[in-house]
Amino acid sequence: MNLCSREFFQRDPVICAREMIGCTFGLGATIGIIVETEAYAAEGDRACHTWKRAGAREFVSSHAPGTAYVYLNYGMHWLFNFLVKGGKRDGFVLIRALEPLRGIPLMESRRGRESIADLCSGPAKLTQALGIEGTHHGCDPLTGKGWLLNKAPVNQGVLVSKRIGIALDSEYPWRFLSKGCPFVSVPA
């Protein structure tokens, strides 16, 4: 049962990214708590795929808010985003790190390592740990079989920083992470 509503994703992506910290997210038996996110805006943000890719702009216009935008980076890493649209701005929320919660042995198997802090502490690590791949591009985690997405009742101790690993518009403070959390990709 998904407690995250459609309207949760019908807001500004920056607000949405902030609110997703603490939410429970999973696929199949593997589940974690979202501890790090980044927002990308469909317009005016040169780091967003929509800036250069017509396909990304088409994706935004032709899918419902909450849809999974999954893409291959560096030819080998799958990265997972939620589509955010219908609010002040359209855009995406990139899931960058999870605190492993359930299915840890399976995560360890998929990742090929056993250190719990190294299972989901990066955008490509967590997709590997959860078994997310290109086949999930365009899926709807709000209604799709196997997905889990529960909203957290409160978000306390959320820190803000610049986004990681981008060259353009890197000054925007659009990265959010749980304060003091050891499972983030890069410490605050």
Added chain:
DNA sequence: GGGCCGATTAGG
């Protein structure tokens, strides 16, 4: 078709 780039990661 060819060249370049990238929201990363693991390993030396």
Added chain:
DNA sequence: CTAATCGGCCCG
């Protein structure tokens, strides 16, 4: 620090 590895985009 760099190799790995490939879809999208810009040429031409």
